[in-house]
Amino acid sequence: xxxxxxxxxxxxxxxxxxxxxxxxxxxxxxxxxxxxxxxxxxxxxxxxxxxxxxxxxxxxxxxxxxxxxxxxxxxxxxxxxxxxxxxxxxxxxxxxxxxxxxxxxxxxxxxxxxxxxxxxxxxxxxxxxxxxxxxxxxxxxxxxxxxxxxxxxxxxxxxxxxxxxxxxxxxxxxxxxxxxxxxxxxxxxxxxxxxxxxxxxxxxxxxxxxxxxxxxxxxxxxxxxxxxxxxxxxxxxxxxxxxxxxxxxx
Ligand SMILES: *Cc1c(COP(=O)(O)O)cnc(C)c1O
Numbered sequence: 001x002x003x004x005x006x007x008x009x010x011x012x013x014x015x016x017x018x019x020x021x022x023x024x025x026x027x028x029x030x031x032x033x034x035x036x037x038x039x040x041x042x043x044x045x046x047x048x049x050x051x052x053x054x055x056x057x058x059x060x061x062x063x064x065x066x067x068x069x070x071x072x073x074x075x076x077x078x079x080x081x082x083x084x085x086x087x088x089x090x091x092x093x094x095x096x097x098x099x100x101x102x103x104x105x106x107x108x109x110x111x112x113x114x115x116x117x118x119x120x121x122x123x124x125x126x127x128x129x130x131x132x133x134x135x136x137x138x139x140x141x142x143x144x145x146x147x148x149x150x151x152x153x154x155x156x157x158x159x160x161x162x163x164x165x166x167x168x169x170x171x172x173x174x175x176x177x178x179x180x181x182x183x184x185x186x187x188x189x190x191x192x193x194x195x196x197x198x199x200x201x202x203x204x205x206x207x208x209x210x211x212x213x214x215x216x217x218x219x220x221x222x223x224x225x226x227x228x229x230x231x232x233x234x235x236x237x238x239x240x241x242x243x244x245x246x247x248x249x250x
Pocket of ligand 1: 038079204223224
């Protein structure tokens with residue numbers, strides 16, 4: 001897509017967010033738009049930043065690390081699964097990790113952050129739909145996991161994240177997702193009443209951002225609606241025709 005096409009889609013998505021905010025009596029400034037750049041080359045990510053979309057999301061650590069040095073001015077969000085042994089690769093890089101779903105991962109992140117002398121900001125991912133295809137801790141475990149993670153010395157738990165079940169073919173994504181978003185909000189409210197720093201709700205994607213905003217999302221993660229269809233695999237530095245292997249991250 002050309003920068004003009006991206007800019008037009010950004011306007012459209014901002015319009016959808018603004019309309020949902022107006023209906024819910026919320027300020028559009030209370031919803032952070034994260035542009036999901038997975039599978040897209042760094043040039044596309046740079047186009048997003050040039051269009052004012054500074055917050056970018058990736059679902060794989062390797063892809064995020066390869067792209068980040070090539071995209072000036074971006075703030076990165078890791079929105080996918082993270083393996084414990086890769087915790088060291090993300091800490092110290094100002095990446096917000098959205099997918100903490102078990103104690104062992106929280107432990108590893110805090111330990112690595114301690115080694116690096118930093119604090120790691122995270123969200124706890126909850127599988128509100130109990131969808132076997134989705135990551136996240138169970139609803140019943142969410143508050144315990146928040147309480148556990150927040151007392152680790154080098155983690156700050158800033159909120160909750162979820163990915164709702166897919167709607168059936170031809171189904172209404174907003175209608176299917178909304179009760180799951182409402183459930184996540186209740187969990188966040190419970191957590192926040194004990195731990196005031198637990199404020200964020202990362203929920204809503206291209207097809208269901210209206211329901212997410214209605215239910216209080218403070219971060220929406222939007223890929224397709226802004227950048228168009230995705231490739232079927234992760235972007236790699238060797239995809240770039242001018243690629244110089246000596247530039248690869250070590
Ligand atoms: C890919 C992805 C998105 C973006 O999905 P779109 O439907 O393209 O907007 C959002 N959240 C997560 C966790 C993703 O993996």
